[in-house]
Amino acid sequence: MNLTGLGFVLLFAGLMIAFMVLGRRRGARPPAFRPLEALQSLPATVGEAVETGRRLHISLGTGTIGQADTAAALAGLTVLDQISEVTVVSDKPPVVTTGDGVAALLAQDTLQHVYSRQNASERYDPTSARVAGLTPVSFGAAVTTMVKDDALAGTVLVGSVGSEAVLLAEAGSRANITTLAGSLDPAAQALLFAAADYPLIGEDLFAGGAYIGRHPGHVASLRAQDVMRLLVGAAIVVGAVLKTVGLL
């Protein structure tokens, strides 16, 4: 039995539940987040899309549900859910792209629920969430052409994506639209730091739910992540010291 792994997960889950309970107490202080330019710029990008009657492009990247990059696609779905709440009422609803069939189905389902919540089910179009390409390069090529063909107002990429993300960011830059992008892959993060207007670095990718919607569950999750990061960091330092003095 892997007690360390199980203990880690249980501690993480326990912290999340504790922060959720604490966050729902009467008189609980509202969460204070560190400034995160990418996510703070999002309302302006969304607002511009609604006001100018152009589409917002939300991409979940090329990550495959069921593989190692599932979490990134799920983080993208959370952002999709929260952004589309605002944008489905505009003349041009958002367009969602993925590189995976399952992620496309989940994106369609998410959009359908948002339309249903807004009592606008008749406006839902299944092709507004689509597979852009089943390989990374075809995905990159397809989303590049979309920037011009679909008259996009901006691109929000939250998911797993490789170097092909540069194609999307470059197309956005040439069309003079905002590109906010983050990926699981550290190499892609470095490329996006250079190419995207607003890059999401490291775990920023998973902070969308807390920053945009302020959902108590997401805020609690973010707080638990912070505590766990401190604990893991402390464990690394203690481990290094113990190893140095020969006690490990």
Added chain:
Amino acid sequence: MKIRFGNVLLTAIAVGVGLITLLGYFVDAPVLRIMRLQLVAWASLLAAVAVLLGALNLMQAHLKKMTTGAPGWFYSLFLILSLLGTLGLGVAAPFMGWGSGPTNTANAWVFRYVQSAAGAAIAGLLFFFLVFAGYRLLRRRASLTLVVFVVAAVISLVGLAPLPAGVPDLGLRDLRLWLAQVPAVAGGRGLLLGVALGVVATGLRILLAVDRPYGE
């Protein structure tokens, strides 16, 4: 708030399956291991079906673009013809003596001379796009982080470049090596640690039914 039975059932199934799979990794019980492997096998099967659904979705989106004459409809026509052509080649291959399965000669030819060639061409463009992106970045955002980023990128590029015989490298090769082995690795591990915590948090949100991507 109205609670639908269907949603409760979906949540219970998702949480139950998630817990069994997770415990199967940590607890060394044969029942849990068998259940975990079975569930993962089912997930793989569903994922394979989803690839087909993804191709159909791709076709549906491009057919709509073609029929409505949306901008770029010609590329959609090309995509649909290519999709049907590749599918047709795969189906016809065993009857034409080109072998069978995904590695038949016809499919291998398409992958080698069309997809790989196009992919390599697009990948080749990335270098130029990155140079332009770097230039624009310098004009757009001036910050200490950016200066560090650009200096590290230049040192790495120059440190890797072949120098003519007799030209001293001014210690740039060693500096590039140090950059790649110490700060880059440390930063990369920090990023990966943050990402890993984000992945665990996302998984736990599903297990705790905070996020329900399978329904309301």
